[in-house]
Amino acid sequence: MPWDDEFECMPLEKLQRFQLKKFKETLDWVYEKIPFYRKKFDEKGIKPQAVKALEDIHKLPMTIKNDLRDNYPFGLCAVPMNQVVRIHASSGTTGKPITGPYTKEDLEQWTECMARNLFSAGIRPGDMIQNAYGHGLFTGGLGFHQGAVRLGCTVVPTGSGMTERQITLLKDFGAKALFCTPSYALTIAERAEEMKVDIRSLPVSIGVFGAEPWTIGIRDEIEHRMGIKAMEAYGLTELSGPGVAFDCEAQDGLHINEDHFLAEIVDPVTLEPLPLGEKGELIFTSLQRRAMPMIRYRTKDITRFRRETCVCGRTFLKMDKIFGRSDDMLIISGVNVFPSQIEALLLDIQEVEPQYVLVVGKKGHLDHLAVKVEAKPGVIEAGEQKKAEVEKKISNHIRGMMGIGVKIELLAPKTITRSEGKAMRVIDQRPKG
Ligand SMILES: [Zn+2]
Structure with a gap:
């Protein structure tokens, strides 16, 4: 059962009509408001009005991480700062950070995407959740927070770190779900073993993990050591944060929030589109964002798509767990x-x-x-x-x-x-x- 069955279970044809409408609106919006995109479209000799079908996306220029760095901090922001209600930023391990400005409407949509993600992971109104993602500029903490609040959960915002306290609170408060990175989940499991706390016997039964690539082997390891279902949330700051794609009860591929993100797979070298089912680089175009829309953003993540009927009832496109990053x-x-x-x-x-x-x-x-x-x-x-x-x-x-x-x-x-x-x-x- 989805959180928003109108969109999550929308018949494909209807969904694609919706996508096309939002896609065209986004193109008009960025062409008018963001000089960077206008220049790139002009260089390619393409006007937004020339886009008549979703397939025309292949004619548009791509956007890369360096474009965001070159336009740091707000060169790609389409609205005046008095309409921006929040700014996140990614950790800039190399070079300048990536900024993520949001209008009120952008935050609302992100919250809905996260609510879908968490509901799909099995979290329900009234559940207590412990949010051990870093709170702050990183999109993980607040992204999960606002999704859980939307569902009507009791939120325990522990933030990351102080592992012993995380375990004590899991025990004393009895949260049903834990949110953190998969590697931190392993750290918590290990520390609990050292503290002689049997995490498997605690009420925690669901983990929603993301923000780093992890294999099915690590998922199995976490599930076994913690006695929980380990579900995934996929996203990136450039596209609002977590909630772009998510696990369902099938735990067999992540559903993409397709009414918000138009997804493509291309050959990472030639950048030519690949047929459905082939492995390549994941590209996203945001369909409803206002402050910082992204046109054909190259994630560098390698995966493949499947369009299939899922046991959960969702019609959204599925992508495999991320196989790796082309950079790595x-x-x-x-x-x-x-x-x-x-x-x-x-x-x-x-x-x-x-x-x-x-x-x-x-x-x-x-x-x-x-x-x-x-x-x-x-x-x-x-x-x-x-x-x-x-x-x-x-x-x-x-x-x-x-x-x-x-x-x-x-x-x-x-x-x-x-x-x-x-x-x-x-x-x-x-x-x-
Ligand atoms: Zn499903």
């Missing part, structure tokens, strides 16, 4: 490697914990990959021979499945810094430039 792709011995593939293979090995770091270096012209992974308790203590055996087992498994040689270093338990937000899984030591 490594070329090891001529093979394209995504960190998620290594993660999935590590989770096959019984003797290790789901705590790892990939170190990428360069040997001559070739990328070189070393994997540091934590052993389960008892493995290192069993001596050098056992350690070497497990390391060989892992490298053989990766070689067997992917055909690449990887250096494995087994670490003692709890030596890798635990995540309280977005995990740092890849350390890139290749020379820059």
Whole structure:
């Protein structure tokens, strides 16, 4: 049962008519209000009026993260600042941050998208939820907060960090759902084990996780260790935040909020559209945003689409769990490697914990990959021979499945810094430039 069955279960033809109407309005809006888009459209020799069908989207220019940086802070904002009611920003690990201004109407729509996301995850009015996403400029904290308030939940806004207190509150308050990044969920599960708190016996039964890519293996691990259903929320600051796409009870692909976002898959190299079902880069056009609409925004995330009848009744397009980011792709011995593939293979090995770091270096012209992974308790203590055996087992498994040689270093338990937000899984030591 969806939160908004009018839209979430809308017949495809009707949905596409709605999308086309909103798409045209958005194009007129950005052409009139944002010089950046007008210039890009003019350079391509296309006017918004020339767009007659959804397929015409392929004629439009794309937008990339650097366009947002170049126009920092508000060059892509279509409304005067007195109509902006909130501004979020992404953490700028490299270069300037990405800003996300919202009108009152934008916030309203984002809230609805998040309400759909949470309802779909099994959260109901009256449920207590513990929100352990960072509150602040990051869209995670307030995005989840406002969606839960819309549903009529009791919100416990713990923010991220202070892990022991998170566990104490889960126990004392008895929240039904936990919101945080998947890596932080693992940190909480591990700390609870150390504190001798059996998290599986607590009332918490649902987790809604997002803001970083995670494999099905990690999902299974979290579900097993916490005794919960681990559901996903996908989104990005450039498109309002979490709530762009979400899990349903099938836990088999994420439904895209298609009345708000027009989605495409393109070849990440040629940027040509790919047929339904093929894996490529995910592109989004926002259909209803006012302050900062995005036209064909390149997410760099790799996935594929499915258009199918889902057991949940929703008609929205489904996308697979994100496979990786095109930026994160490594070329090891001529093979394209995504960190998620290594993660999935590590989770096959019984003797290790789901705590790892990939170190990428360069040997001559070739990328070189070393994997540091934590052993389960008892493995290192069993001596050098056992350690070497497990390391060989892992490298053989990766070689067997992917055909690449990887250096494995087994670490003692709890030596890798635990995540309280977005995990740092890849350390890139290749020379820059
Ligand atoms: Zn579904």
